[in-house]
Amino acid sequence: MKTNILTNNSSWLSELALPNLTKDEIKTIEQASVRLTFKKSETILKQGGQSTHIAYLVQGIVKFNFENELGRNLILTVVSAPKILGGANLLYQHNNLFSIIAIEICEVILVESPVIVDLLKQNAHFSFTTLQLTSEMYKKTILNFVSLAFKHKEGRIADIMIYLAENVYHNNKFQLSLTRKELAEFAGCSSENLIMTLSRWNKEHIIHNNGKAFEIVDPDKLKLISRNC
């Protein structure tokens, strides 16, 4: 599985500043790459593990999961393909800060970190583009941080429902691949609190929800809740 990984997926490096890479550089990356399939709930990169690889998500949805000493989980974010993963982990030289876990079947290309690091050191445009990507992720984390600090849990839950519809499923109607417990870990509240909020919204026709099937009926009201709570 070590050949033609990139040329078969010519799009993937575009996010990683493909235009700024030479053919030789692309070939080097290709030779240091492997393409793998992960099943639901399998760990792609493990928190605390050596950050030997960065990952490119070709297909599927993953969660960025942080586990503390007491075994409690916080989902930092959820992202869908196509996306570069592990960029955030990349430069904490030795260890991954959080785990990246498949929440659906995922196709992933793993690239050896040292190869990428060498390229970053050599190719300014590649490095600059990566810096921009990192900054963008950084910005999102700060906004997430701010939302957690200011908002009531109801506002947080509104935030993540809007986020999932807009940025993960790209539709107001979706089959959720997270459990209630995971949703709660994303919002940073208890699963009971999350469930009560969702079922209240269901009664108030802000969302329609039946098991894993979700539909955001009144996005404006949800955004209002996000602002005011």
Place this chain on the structure above:
Amino acid sequence: MKTNILTNNSSWLSELALPNLTKDEIKTIEQASVRLTFKKSETILKQGGQSTHIAYLVQGIVKFNFENELGRNLILTVVSAPKILGGANLLYQHNNLFSIIAIEICEVILVESPVIVDLLKQNAHFSFTTLQLTSEMYKKTILNFVSLAFKHKEGRIADIMIYLAENVYHNNKFQLSLTRKELAEFAGCSSENLIMTLSRWNKEHIIHNNGKAFEIVDPDKLKLISRNC
């Protein structure tokens, strides 16, 4: 004030990967720089304002302040000189994500952003080092985020007191240049809650506190509170 700014402070660019810059490049930065003094509570870079400059803090202490629509403030972090500021703001092309405000008299060198951006695009080592700096800040923000999500307010307050002693004042005994309200905005709680916690710790001889004078008497106990709350 447009000459010899850098050579007079030869240390300042070392954090910004000075070894990776040529003499010409340093001269370019120097010509695009200005050195200013800010009084306590003056804004160095304003949230929402155009990010036309990045800043290097030569002397003093600043807070990174985020203000929401309702006028409530959250202090993202507090840092002391010497430090590069605005790196986080740098690449959100148009607007600063948060304000940087002096909480003591500060000496600051402001550099025009486009000059730095051009260098980043041209010089891979400079770009890579900046990427590492950004990653490091990113990491700290994530850990701060996690602490806010998991911990009770008492744990948060322990965190910021430890942080201030270790990373800002570099001493267990210090004259705090933040008000109680600002401390609360840093911990993400009400000022009443913060005051009650500090005065309880004072009685329990975990800290000694008289007005602005603080001393951390029992750092181990504080770290224990940080872990368990």
Place this chain on the structure above:
DNA sequence: CGCGAGCTTGACGTTGTTCAACTAGAGTGG
């Protein structure tokens, strides 16, 4: 048919915010 995991609901206690009253110190004008 029964078991277990995920989900749901309500009661209850804890944590933390808000509100209101009060104190101490610093600055101001008569």
Place this chain on the structure above:
DNA sequence: CCACTCTAGTTGAACAACGTCAAGCTCGCG
């Protein structure tokens, strides 16, 4: 030099938000 005011800091009580606990439900699977 003394009121006066203004702000920061402090305290306690009432109240709301939220998590925990305990019980019951549902659905898929052996």
